[in-house]
Amino acid sequence: MKKEYNIAIFSIEVILIILACFVVFPIVLIFINSFKTNGEILTNMVSLPENISIINYVEAVSRMDFPRKFLNTVAISVFSVAGIILFASMAAYKIIRVKSKVSSVIYYGILFTMAIPFQVLMVPVVIVAREMHIVNTMQGMIFMYWGFLLPMALFLYCGFIKGVPRDLEEAAMIDGCGQFRAFFYVVFPILKPITATVAIINILGVFNDFMLPLVMISSEKLKTIQLSMSVFYGTYVNRWDLIMAALVLSILPALVFFLLFQKQIIKGMADGAVKG
Amino acid sequence: MLRNKGSLKTKNWLVYAVFVGPAVLLCILFIFLPLVIGVYYSLRDWNGISVSSNFVGIQNYVKALTDDKFIGTIGFTLKYAVVMVIGYNVFGLALAMILNMKLKLRGILRAVYFMPIVIGTSTVGYLWNFIIGTFLPFIGKTFGIGFFERNWLAYPETAFLSLVIVSLWQGTGYYMIIYLAGLQSVPSDLLEAAQIDGAGLKDRFFKIIFPLIRPSVTVCLFLSIVNSLKSFDLNYSLTSGGPYGTTQTIAYRIFLDAFDADQLSYASAEAVIFSLIVGVIAIIQVKASRKKEVEM
Numbered sequence: 133m134k135k136e137y138n139i140a141i142f143s144i145e146v147i148l149i150i151l152a153c154f155v156v157f158p159i160v161l162i163f164i165n166s167f168k169t170n171g172e173i174l175t176n177m178v179s180l181p182e183n184i185s186i187i188n189y190v191e192a193v194s195r196m197d198f199p200r201k202f203l204n205t206v207a208i209s210v211f212s213v214a215g216i217i218l219f220a221s222m223a224a225y226k227i228i229r230v231k232s233k234v235s236s237v238i239y240y241g242i243l244f245t246m247a248i249p250f251q252v253l254m255v256p257v258v259i260v261a262r263e264m265h266i267v268n269t270m271q272g273m274i275f276m277y278w279g280f281l282l283p284m285a286l287f288l289y290c291g292f293i294k295g296v297p298r299d300l301e302e303a304a305m306i307d308g309c310g311q312f313r314a315f316f317y318v319v320f321p322i323l324k325p326i327t328a329t330v331a332i333i334n335i336l337g338v339f340n341d342f343m344l345p346l347v348m349i350s351s352e353k354l355k356t357i358q359l360s361m362s363v364f365y366g367t368y369v370n371r372w373d374l375i376m377a378a379l380v381l382s383i384l385p386a387l388v389f390f391l392l393f394q395k396q397i398i399k400g401m402a403d404g405a406v407k408g
Numbered sequence: 409m410l411r412n413k414g415s416l417k418t419k420n421w422l423v424y425a426v427f428v429g430p431a432v433l434l435c436i437l438f439i440f441l442p443l444v445i446g447v448y449y450s451l452r453d454w455n456g457i458s459v460s461s462n463f464v465g466i467q468n469y470v471k472a473l474t475d476d477k478f479i480g481t482i483g484f485t486l487k488y489a490v491v492m493v494i495g496y497n498v499f500g501l502a503l504a505m506i507l508n509m510k511l512k513l514r515g516i517l518r519a520v521y522f523m524p525i526v527i528g529t530s531t532v533g534y535l536w537n538f539i540i541g542t543f544l545p546f547i548g549k550t551f552g553i554g555f556f557e558r559n560w561l562a563y564p565e566t567a568f569l570s571l572v573i574v575s576l577w578q579g580t581g582y583y584m585i586i587y588l589a590g591l592q593s594v595p596s597d598l599l600e601a602a603q604i605d606g607a608g609l610k611d612r613f614f615k616i617i618f619p620l621i622r623p624s625v626t627v628c629l630f631l632s633i634v635n636s637l638k639s640f641d642l643n644y645s646l647t648s649g650g651p652y653g654t655t656q657t658i659a660y661r662i663f664l665d666a667f668d669a670d671q672l673s674y675a676s677a678e679a680v681i682f683s684l685i686v687g688v689i690a691i692i693q694v695k696a697s698r699k700k701e702v703e704m
Contacts, residue, residue, distance in 0.1 A: 223431035251659035252683040256442035279438025340528030
């Protein structure tokens with residue numbers, strides 16, 4: 133449809149721009165209100181703030197202990213994703229390269245688990261975690277993400293590795309490279325595109341996850357941003373000034389991440405969906 | 409090093425185990441084992457705290473399937489899923505088709521529509537809880553718009569509508585980009601040729617575009633069905649399952665029974681029923697779309 137830019141397309145574009153304004157409106161609204169005093173918010177929610185004051189942010193940051201919550205969330209996301217990438221790529225490599233009954237049993241076994249919603253495992257997995265004494269710990273959360281998010285990652289890696297020729301790794305091994313070195317120095321770098329996809333999907337998934345922290349974490353100092361936000365909203369009822377600032381703080385990291393890696397994120401999410 | 413064939417084989421298996429072992433172990437520990445434990449406890453009467461529990465057979469299942477509250481959540485979840493699947497796919501595909509045209513701001517528009525998906529769903533729920541529960545009534549009272557004056561979240565029908573709107577606000581962009589990826593593989597000269605031959609917009613859509621983006625349709629249908637059935641975060645943060653428990657999804661009910669009401673065994677039975685529902689619906693969908701794809 134290589135039509136010229138005409139009046140019809142222009143009107144469609146205008147409608148889309150209006151729609152886009154509606155999409156960003158809620159975020160802009162809380163951003164504007166986050167600079168107002170509580171009284172100002174209650175009397176006028178639409179006007180611009182009378183004077184720009186960051187006092188709400190100062191108070192919200194300290195009451196929420198935001199730096200700590202942010203670091204918790206980042207640490208959990210980074211370690212989870214690093215582990216998923218490592219374990220999934222290694223396993224997928226051997227499952228595809230070594231054609232055997234064992235490989236296909238493992239492949240289909242893990243594939244089957246992709247159909248199980250987390251909500252089903254939510255209850256018994258806490259029982260397992262209690263037995264392992266990893267309830268209410270960071271490492272417990274990380275181990276669990278490794279388990280839950282691995283099947284999808286493994287599936288994506290398997291699909292990709294099928295298309296990677298054996299020549300390079302075989303040449304490396306003939307040159308005296310061990311199997312581990314051949315994998316980490318030769319194969320793993322080739323997997324970079326799919327690694328990026330796996331990383332993007334899972335970083336956002338873990339960073340924004342709410343359910344697992346909700347059932348696993350009870351001590352205040354281990355909470356993630358999402359979980360703190362939930363507690364904060366329930367605690368500071370009617371303190372809209374603080375809630376506005378807290379909302380902006382919770383949204384900001386993901387938004388900045390999105391603005392920085394917009395292209396990769398959109399591509400990664402689309403690829404992950406289509407290939408998964 | 410290892411000259412003899414037998415030990416070479418052993419060595420290869422050891423290497424294999426090191427590569428594959430961690431993944432297998434993680435899946436067994438956090439997926440298969442909990443699955444078995446879940447089924448095990450669903451047949452007992454454990455509250456999650458006491459030391460002992462007794463075998464009660466299918467009593468929990470009978471109780472769940474005759475519990476009006478649980479049946480109600482199944483009904484609500486299915487209703488929500490149907491509305492969301494239609495909403496996500498209709499709006500997602502429509503936006504994708506429009507954004508596939510040569511618009512001046514198409515890059516920015518695409519990014520804006522996609523953006524809400526990167527925000528955590530629970531935070532989205534609190535953000536909209538303010539918008540719908542506080543901001544809109546304020547606007548309604550200030551400007552005398554009766555439609556907005558009452559709190560939408562306090563009445564079952566409008567609470568459901570709120571849930572649908574917020575879900576669409578957040579999720580549509582995701583389906584849009586999957587459809588966009590599909591649409592970009594439709595050759596534009598094919599469409600031009602059809603247009604020259606006199607094919608109208610409707611024919612071009614149903615006879616050319618739709619069959620060619622069938623794989624995207626399958627993916628989007630599958631994802632939207634599974635994601636809507638699993639919905640939890642928004643129900644927790646936006647409506648808290650209310651008013652009067654009318655917006656509780658199955659997942660939310662399981663959570664409440666397990667961790668609020670301390671009925672672990674009962675919640676496990678509900679979870680097993682839930683996984684069967686999701687599984688059956690997913691299988692039907694996959695089978696149905698396979699059949700359609702073959703027909704093409």
